[in-house]
Amino acid sequence: MPDAADPATRDRAPAAPAAGARRLIGYAAGYAAQAAGSPLAALSVTEITSWGVLYYAFPVLAQDITRDTGWSTAAITAAFSTALIVAALAGIPIGRALDRHGPRTLMTGGSVLAVLAVLAVAAAPNLLCFAAAWLLAGAAMSAVLYQPAFAALTRYYAPRHLGALTTVTLVAGLASTVFAPLTDVLAAHLSWRAVYLVLAVVLAVVTVPLHLLALRRPWPAPPKAPPARRDGPGEPARDRAGVSATVRSRPFLLLTLALTLSAFAMYAVVINLIPLLTSRGADSSTAAWALGLGGIGQVTGRLGYGALVRRTSVRARTVWILVLSAATTAALAIVPGPVALLIAVAFLAGATRGISTLLQATAVSDRWGTTAYGALSGILAAPITTATALAPFAGAAIAAGLGGYPQMFLVLTTAAAIAALLAAGTAPARTTAAAPAGPTPNCQEDTT
DSSP, rough: OOTTSSSGGGGGGGHHHHHHHHHHHHHHHHHHHHHEEEEEEEHHHHHHHHHIIIIEEEEEEHHHHHHHHHHHHHHHHHHHHHHHHHHHHHHHHHHHHHHHHHHHHHHHHHHHHHHHHHHHHHOOOOOHHHHHHHHHHHHHHHSSSHHHHHHHHHHHHHSSHHHHHHHHHHHHHHHHHHHHHHHHHHHHHHHHHHHHHHHHHHHHHHHHHHHHTTSSOOOOOOOOOOOOOTTTSSSOSSSSHHHHHHHHHHHHHHHHHHHHHHHHHHHHHHHHHHHHHHHTOOOHHHHHHHHHHHHHHHHHHHHHHHHHHHHSHHHHHHHHHHHHHHHHHHHHHHHHHHHHHHHHHHHHHHHHHOOOOOOHHHHHHHHHHHHHHHHHHHHHHHEEEEEEEHHHHHHHHHHHHHHHHHHHHHHHHHHHHHHHHHHOOOOOOOOOOOOOSSOSSSOOOOOO
């Protein structure tokens, strides 16, 4: 491990940063104590922390890791991407277990595993150990990132879970805004290994006690079958056989394929937006600001999702959101400028990504209710997360093969357009079950 004062670590002085790190950990503990009384508040805090440490710190530290160790950027990025694929695959059994037992043990254990994984990343003596540590981190991600949090909030707050989901995605959407600059500040004074040690302590202080304390309320029983509504939920899956039948159904298969294609296109756009804009005449600073404005667009899009739900059917909003994604991708491909117009399109593309997060979070409950939400959403998320992990490499390969980023964006437009067409078939047959007393889980009348 390099010394913090070594010239290879950019003349970092340890004393002042150590005091700053202690203050950071103290602030984190204070915020965790305030959020411990509510699952929504707790998960909002743990999601922004988990995403910040497990996801957004890596791209900030990647150059330092390569410079210090000599490991190639491609190799360390492959280790990180493999973690995302592991998270996608592990999310399937995690979802089933969460439906049965609730989130407390799974998310608390996931937080402990995440802390150990980050410590292993920091201490990795060679590339093989580094990759193994990220595999461990991928298993932890499956138990602490969006999917288990969405499942917990959907069951705890149904039938008014949309507000809870919107809140947690709005807060977690700021993870890059908080943790990317925070990680950069720490990296200016500490080695990358020391930065990961500090972040591991923050992760431990915030997420472990919050998951342990705030998720201890009794796990609600599965809801009764929803009433028949036009374009509302289909027959809910109540056991493994019901889940299996739903997963094999045409609407679920089309939904999975549509959201997977759409996610691939969206995240390939994100990763390749800066080189596209610089090829159109923007300087690197302006292109970076455009990417940042796309993040603000994500938050803006999520703020408007509740109004969209009240005014549209499940099928209609799925189709139109994916159509908007295809349209913004096409505009980035064919509009040569000016740069200000391209930045405006990038903002709209960000808004579409923000809405799509909530579209995926509510895709199962809007169609099949909340009974088997964890199992179904875990299965739905696996190919989507895998596509998201592969998108950066695939996008760059397509651009290299076709001779430029505009051509690659046209290919992504085609994928997004196919996704929108497939989305038209994602509404299940209506259930004929009798209506239970009281409110029902997120069943909207078709108003389009």
